[in-house]
Amino acid sequence: MSITQSMFGVLRDFRHFFWPAKHWLRVVRLGALFLVILIAGRFLLADAEPAIEVPSDTAQLVTLVTPAEVTAREASAFVGTVRAVSEAQIQNEVAGRVTAVAVRPGDEIAAGAIVATLENSAQRAAVLQAEGAYESALAAAAQSETGVESAQASLEQAQNTAVTAVQSAASSYSNVLLNTIDVFFANPSTLIPGVRIDSSQTPTLNSGRVALQDSLSTLTSQANALTTEADLATVISSAESVGAELLILLDILITDVQQAAASDTLAGQPVSNYGGTLATARSTVVSNQGSLTSARTGLTQAEAALLQAEQAGLGSDTVTSAADAQVKSALGSLRAAQAQLSKTILRTPIAGTVNDVAVNAGDFIGAFTQVAEVANNGSLEVAFFVTEAEALSLLVGQELQIGSASGTIVSIAPAVNQATQKTEVRATVSDSTLTNGSSVTVRPVTSELPSITDETVWLPLTAVRFTATDGSVFVVENETLVLKPVTLGRIKGSTVEITSGVTFTEAVVADARGLTVAQTVTVAE
Structure with missing residues (x-):
């Protein structure tokens, strides 16, 4: 048998041993082989002669x-x-x-466009009533011959309607x-009613229930x-006023019921089951509020009609004057009702882009809540604040460096x-690449350097090694770093104020990070 055949036989036997048919046996044998090679390599490396470390004589370059x-x-x-200049x-x-939100962030809208709408059924009803009053006044001006007896009868009818509206409202509000409302309180007639469900406005509910105890009792006595x-x-x-107090409590409870967990119960029923009852009660209160408003309008109109009729016997000139006054009064009431309605329809006073919308339909918001932000993002300006001393060195029309762009001062506050x-x-x-709301660095463009005193200097933050109280800087003496203590002041941007420790002309290392005392360095040219 030749040597070549012997080597092939050995390799074949080696392969059969380390690559058997059974997978698990293959893994075990290959693992054992790898472990043997690893141990052998460890011993070989341990016997090798260690490398000789050659110290580097290259000095670090500093600026x-x-x-x-x-x-x-x-x-x-x-x-x-x-x-934005216009915002x-x-x-x-x-x-x-909030009943509707008409815009989304990013929308382009025109001046006067509707942004959002608040619940305004009562305001719309008031406008309709005021329109009716105005039309009635116009009709009265056209025919100012209404008799005193007819006007008196109309007034009595309006008075009876008002009495009925108040008595009906008192009864409905008490019910x-x-x-409905007292179901949500543990002790509704006490000074601490105690809310029986989870609510984010428990103090408001408790104080509102206590207030209604007196106000509703007074109203009931007056109505009777x-x-x-x-x-x-x-x-x-x-x-x-009592109706308004009830609406506040109902709105809070409706929100709490809507947000209640499915497992929350009240009087043996899921809290969510009370939503329908609360909504019905709210509709009842709103309806009575509308009836009261109508009764007030009717009473006012009837009293004015009676006065006009009584003045009719004084002569045609007086009648015309009274009729005109009635028309103006009705018109004033109409304008006031329209103004109240307009307060529930939120419009943008400028054209631009909607940058932010802070409310959603269904939210209950307090007065003077920011609903949205509209800006003309294509016309931008930069605002910054300076001390009184710094303001003296600035002028309207002066050129500025704003980031990588240029600008001009257009106003300085007096x-x-x-x-x-x-x-x-x-x-x-x-x-034009700047973004509304971003921050930029502003520097006046001037050929003169700021005046330098012996009291305040500035260094880059990277030049200072900070300690618990102050800091220190590196200076170079004979190509060697020497640490020099300094007293620190304010930090502004990427610089720090040095109140003592170095002179204005004394050169220090610009970046102290990674450097050590007595280290050999080379100063960059």
Whole structure:
């Protein structure tokens, strides 16, 4: 047998041993082979002669900087905020529930476009009533021959209607409170009613229930003794006030029921089952509020008609004057009702892009809540604040370096801003790539360096090694680093104020990170 055949035989036997048919046996044998090779290599490396470390004589390259250079570069730098020249924060004047949101962030809208709408069924009803009153006044002006007896009868009818509306409202409000709202309180007639469900507005519910205990009791007493000779306008106002208090509690409870967990129960029933009852009670209160408003309008109109009829016997000139006054009064009431309705329809005063919408349909918001932000993002300006001393060196029309772009100062506030205790400066900017709301660095463009005193200098933050109290900097003496302590002041941007420790012309290492005392260095040219 030749040597070649012997080698092939050995390789074949080696393969059969380490690559058997059974997979698990193959894994075990190959693992054992790998372990043997690893141990052998370990011993071979341990016997090898260790490498000889050759120290490096190469000195580290450092860059020097003087405080005067940094002071001249950074003393007049400000941080500004980019914002739109034309920008509007849309807020609501009255509290209410949001019924619709007409825009989304990013939408382009025209001036006067509707942004959101609040619940306004009562305001719309008031407008309709005021329109009716105005039309009635116009009709009365056209034919001002209404007799005193007819006007008196109309007034009595309006008074009877007002009495009925107040008595009906008192009864309905009492039923809503006792049979619907009080279910949610443990002790409704006490000073601490105790809310029986989870609510984020428990204090409001408790205080509202306590207040209704007195106000509804007073209204019920007034309604029971009410006659047409009473001050009906005052009693109607009291009833409307009680209705408003009930609506506040109902709105809170409706929200709490909607947000209740499926496992939450009240009086043996799921809390969510009470939603329908609360909604029905709310509709009842709103309906009675509308009846009270109608009764007030009818009473006012009837009283005005009677006065006009009584004045009719004084001559045609007086009749015409009274009729005109009635028309103006009705028109004024109509305009007031329309103004109240307009407060529930939130519009943008400017054209632009919707940057933010802060509410959703169904939210209940308080008065003067920011609903949306609309801005003309294509026309931007930069606003920044300076001290009184810095403001003296700035002029309207002065050129600025704003980031990598240029700009011009367009206004300097004549007084100090009370919030920042600084003077606000505004500037136009030529860079169309800036984003509304972003921050930029602003520097005046001037051929003169800021004045340098012996009291304040600035160094880059990277040049200082900070300690618990102050810090230190590196200076180079005979190509060797020497640590020098300094006293630190304010930090502005990427620089720190040095109040003592180095002179204006003394060069220090610009970046102290990774360096050590007595280290050999080479100064970069």
